[in-house]
Amino acid sequence: MxxxxxxxxxxxxxxxxxxxxxxxxxxxxxxxxxxxxxxxxxxxxxxxxxxxxxxxxxxxxxxxxxxxxxxxxxxxxxxxxxxxxxxxxxxxxxxxxxxxxxxxxxxxxxxxxxxxxxxxxxxxxxxxxxxxxxxxxxxxxxxxxxxxxxxxxxxxxxxxxxxxxxxxxxxxxxxxxxxTPSPLDLRAISTLLGHPGSPTDTLSPHAVSRHAYTEWRAAEAPLVDGTYAEQLHAASGGNPRMLRILLAARWDPDEWPLSAGPDRDGMLREAVSVVTELDSLSADAAHSVQVAAVLGDPFLPDDVAEVSGLGLERTLGAFTELVEADLIRPLPWGGGYAFRHPVLGHVALEHASPALRVTAHGRAMELLTARGASALQRARQAEHLVGAGSAQVRQALVDGAAEAMAKSPATAARWLRLALDQLPAGERISASRVVLVLDHCRALAAVGRLQEARSLVHELLRHQSDLSGDLLLSAYAVCAELERLLGRHQEADAVVRTALDLVPRPLPVPLPAPAAELITAYGRVQLFRGTYGEAREVVREAAEAAGTAGPAVPYLRALGALGDTQLGLLPEAVAEVTECARIVDALPDSAAVTMPDVLAMLGCAELFQERFHDAYRHLERGLQATTGATRRFIRINQLVALCHLDQLTGRLETLCHRAEEAHRLARMSGVDEAAGVALVLRATGLLWTRPRRDTDRLLELAGEGLSLALRKQGWRAAVAVGLRAQAQFLAGDPEGCLRTLVEEGGPQLHRLPRAWQPSLLALASVAALRCGDRDAAREWATTGEAVAEQLGLPLQQQHVRRARAELHAAEGEHRLAAGLFHEVAESFRRAGLPVEHAWTLVTGVPSVHAAHGIEQALEWLDRAGKAARSCGAQRILEEAARVRSLLPTSRTATGAAVATAQEASARAAVALLTEREREIAELAAGGKRTKEIAEQLFVSARTVEAHLGRVYRKLDIPSRAALSRALGGADHRPTV
Structure with a gap:
């Protein structure tokens, strides 16, 4: 058999x-x-x-x-x-x-x-x-x-x-x-989703390749993101058969549990064993299980009896059979029942005949309406009855969409589309249709269907003469937000400025909701363009006009807090963040889940203000309300901000995972600048955790990220510039670092994020020092000190102090340098920044050795190693080992001995250079500029710089200043 x-x-x-x-x-x-x-x-x-x-x-x-x-x-x-x-x-x-x-x-x-x-x-x-x-x-x-x-x-x-x-x-x-095989764990499901071609007991290859998620995930992504895997694990319960059925149905987490997926035929094919069980039931049991599926979990025998028409006695007999077959199970309270697994209900519903479904849904709708059931329950029945054209059905869909919007915007979008299709047509567009179209656009935007939403709202604006003043403002606000999300910053700015001319000034008190929505959109447009100063006054006025209560208050307060932080107006911004946090923290989860964008803006402001614990708290709370399919654009911002926090606090492995998800979501959504920032963040995280041999590839990755980010000039692009420069410096390319900062950030780096300018100016100072230009290094450090003093951010000040310590060390003032290095390292340690703590210690070892001797230098290296190991910073461990190998055993050795050992190490590595790299290195050591070398060898200046970067890494030297010594020639001071 x-x-x-x-x-x-x-x-x-x-x-x-x-x-x-x-x-x-x-x-x-x-x-x-x-x-x-x-x-x-x-x-x-x-x-x-x-x-x-x-x-x-x-x-x-x-x-x-x-x-x-x-x-x-x-x-x-x-x-x-x-x-x-x-x-x-x-x-x-x-x-x-x-x-x-x-x-x-x-x-x-x-x-x-x-x-x-x-x-x-x-x-x-x-x-x-x-x-x-x-x-x-x-x-x-x-x-x-x-x-x-x-x-x-x-x-x-x-x-x-x-x-x-x-x-x-x-x-x-x-x-x-x-x-007793247990349910599959999350790791197993992630493995299966990441390797769709592998034969297993749980997934047929066609099921994996056709599920809904693969339609919008990036083609180059090696793994389905962790959030999707977690959701699928929860939905399937780790049961392999249920997992197969969900994937065959092209499961969408945003539609679950109201829908198993759009592919009905695929689901029934994969659920053949379940269908066989259903077909083996008696007539009463089969009818009862299908009616139960119409009602949805949980269901009562009385309700099934009424909707099915079987009567209570026959229904109870059918329930006995269904329980024995383990298709349904009694609940421990209330006398209700539920399917053994929610997937069974969806299979039973799709297996039912059309006649049974129409009749059962109609009776269920009447029953739920009479009982005063929730809008969500009624809408679930109403979507199967839209052909009747009933106003009651249409209103049930609208009410259900409003209830579903926060947690399931894809379902809300579907119900609103059905409701719109049922509205009678007319020569003039009605106010009720406008409201539904705008809500439909908001739902579509939440799940990333931006072009579809944009087309709808532009069609709406074509009839603006039919729109009331409030509806017109709302339409402009939705349109501007969609243009911004699509990266069309100029169009978004034009749309929102056109609408602002329609708003009376001074603003009315209390502020009407449409005006609040428009001004919030205006502020966000300018925020992401990096020009928030243009919107600051009207946002502040709107926040005052909105008062202390109302749905617009958290949005306007969070926007103002982040905008002021972006501008570097920290006294006002700090107070605003504190007040905004108080408002948000008092919200119950049911309210907070509806405003993840508020939590994202607040968390970003706290990140810039160095309030890391609060930033984590608010960003992760908001993250719970978003998934890869729901509010995708807010999730991208949340993930990028969390990546910055992870890098600062040494959670480097988590950083790489979050950056990978953010990059994938951003590429799927066409948000190039966000994808670029995520890519550079991931490259920077990997530079800390991977060995030196991976440096070239990771530097290329950072370059790809910057190119993506610079496609749209705005705030994100400015952030990516600083990250790329940091990656270049970390990879041993100080010249490239300095060039990136100056070319993209401006002569004084004024185009880069104001709150991070001190640390970036400090980076420029140290990069100039590595290039042998002490005068430029002093100028950068002095500018950084002035900006840090204006901002008053303690950790930004420590970055500048570390750059000043390096200047002291370069000038032979090792005792002064060692004291500064110690104070900076301790500040970073107390703030919970292990990477910066360890890096500062390793950087300061030569000065500590020169000023205080070998024992203290070795102690610093031990402490740095411990901090680096705690966060997996392999590069710091390698750098510490290199510095340790250069320390002479004598207590009387000075910084000159360190330099001598460094030069000897570089000479031993010359054999690693290719013929072209050695040729370029010798020309550079002879004093030729990059442009002169390029002209002599008939290559581009960028090719010369790329070769020099590899030379520095292979010889393990910081800059051109050490080239001549490493190659055995005379010492030449390079021109920067």
Whole structure:
């Protein structure tokens, strides 16, 4: 008898089933040695029992053993049917079976297995008739001697007491080996989603390749993002069959649990085993389960009886059958029931006939309306009744969309589209249609369908003469926000300025909601353009006009706080952030979940203000309200801000994961500048954690990120410039670092984020110092000190102080430098910045050695190593090892000895240079400028600089200043 379901790729390693696979291997090995066993595979429906039995049969057959397989089915036509069929298939005549069935079966199986070993695989034994169950129980208690394996799979909740008792007794005595496959964990599901072509017991390849997420995830992404995997894990419960069905339906996390996915046919194909179970039910049970699916979890017998028309007595009889089949289960309270798994309800609903569904949905709608059920429940019924054209149905959809908007905007968008389709057409556009179109656009924007939303709102603005003043302001606000999200900053600015001319000034008090929405959109447009100063006054006026309560207050306060922080107006911004945090922290989760953008703006402001704990708190709270499909654009901002925090606080592994997700979401959404920032952040994080040999590739990655970010000039591009410069410096390219800062940030870096200008000016100072230009280094440091003093941000001041310490060290003032390095390192340590703490210690070691001796220098290196190991900063560990190797053993050695050792190390590495790299290095060491070298060799200046960057890294030298010594020539001071 064929098995019920062939496992996908039994010959492959089953993901998440390593423990069970090892047990199966041991069973097959024992069989080869003449030992038999009773193997029980028990678990929930769809957990993978059949796949494990299939793998056992495959491996046993490959080892030369005989294999017989059978599976029980509901409604056997004669007693002992499954055993009789097995024995008949073996073709081993034995008259004793007729006289003594138990002994005869045992004898036949023993002789069948005697020569080569035999494996009898019985699936679904919980469906056996009573006589078959007794025969199997006897085999469990007294199996044939020798190389015989009895492997059976069953659902314990449905297995009869005779067989269950025999198995439990065998497990207690050790004669039965029991496998209970557990739900797949998150790691297993992530592995499956990341490798869609691999055969497993859980996923057929076509299911993975066609699920909804793959339609909008980046093609180059090696893995589905962690958030999607977590959501899919929660939705499936880790059950392999449910996972397959959801993926075949093209599951969308934003639609769940109201919908399993848009691919009805794909879902029913993958759910064939569930459909078979449904078809085996009695007429009353089949009708009841479909009506229960119409009502949705949880459901009451009384409601099912009323909607189905069966009456309560027949319905209760049907429920008894459904519980025995383990399709539904009673809830522990309230007398209600629910499907064993939500997926079963969706399968049952899609398997129902159209006539039943229309009738049942209509009756359910009447029942829920009379009961005063929630808008969400009524809308779920209404979407199946739109053909009736009822105003009641249309209003139910609108009300349901309003309730679903916060947590399920894709569902809201679908219901609003259905409601719009039911509105009567007219010559003039009605106010009710305008409201629905705008809400529809907001829902579409929340799930990333920007072009569709933009087309709708532009069509609406074509009829602006039909719009009231308030509706026109709302339409302009939605349009401006969509243009901004699409990266069309000039168009967004033009739209919002046109609308601002329609707003009366001074602003009315209290501020009307449409005006508040428009001014918020205006502020955000200018914020992302990097020109918030143009919107500051009107945003502040709007915040005052909005008062202390109302839905617009948190948005305007958070926007003002972030905008003032961006401008560097920190006294006002600090007070505003404090007040905004007070307002937001007092919100219940049900309210906070509706405004993740407020939490994102507040968290970003706190990041710039060095309030890292609060920034984490608000950003992660907001992150809970967004997913890869819901409010995707807000999530990108949240992830990028969290990446900055992770880099500062040394959570480098988390940084890389978040940056990868942010980059993927941004590329999918067409937000190049955000994708660029995420890419540079990831490259910077990897530069800290990866060994030096990966430097070239990571520097290329950072360059790709900057190119993406610079496609749109704005705030994000300015952030990316600073990150790329930091990556270049870290990679040993100070000239490239300085060039990036000056070319993209302006002569005084005024185009870069104001709150981070001191640290970037400090970076420019140290880069100039590495290039041998002390005068420029002093100028950069002095400017940085002035800006840091104006801002008053403690950690930004420490960056500038560290640059000043490096200047002191370069001028031979090692005692002064060592003191500054110590103070800066301690400040970073107290602030919880382990990377900066460790880097400062390593940088200061030569001065500490020169001023205080070898013992203190070694102590600093030990402390730096400990801090670096705590956050996985491999580059700092390598740099510490290099510095340690350069320290002379004598206490009287000075900074000159350090320099000598460094030059010797560089000379030993000259052999690593290619012919072209050595040629360029020698010309540079001879005093030629980059442009002169490029002209002489007929290459571009960028090619020369790229070669020089690789030369510096291979020779492990900081700049051109050390080139001549490393190559054995005269010392030449480079021109920068």
């Amino acid at each position: 064929p098995p019920k379901d062939q496992a996908h790729g039994n010959g492959a390693v089953l993901v998440g089933r390593q423990t069970q696979i090892e047990c199966l291997s041991a069973v097959v090995e024992g069989l080869a040695d003449g030992r038999g066993v009773v193997l029980e595979v028990a678990g929930e429906p769809g957990i993978g029992k059949t796949a494990l039995l299939g793998l056992l049969a495959e491996r046993a057959g490959a080892a030369g053993a005989r294999v017989a397989r059978a599976h029980a089915a509901r409604g056997a036509t004669r007693p002992g049917q499954i055993i009789t069929e097995v024995v008949d298939a073996l073709e081993v005549p034995d008259s004793s079976i007729a006289r003594e069935p138990d002994a005869g079966v045992r004898s036949v199986l023993g002789r069948w297995a005697a020569r080569r070993g035999g494996v009898l695989v019985l699936d679904n034994v919980h469906l056996c008739d009573d006589q078959s169950a007794r025969l199997i129980a006897q085999l469990v208690r007294t199996p044939p001697p020798g190389p015989f394996v009895l492997a059976l799979a069953h659902r314990p909740r449905q297995t009869g007491p005779v067989l269950r008792e025999a198995l439990e007794h065998g497990a207690e005595t050790g004669s039965v080996v029991c496998l």
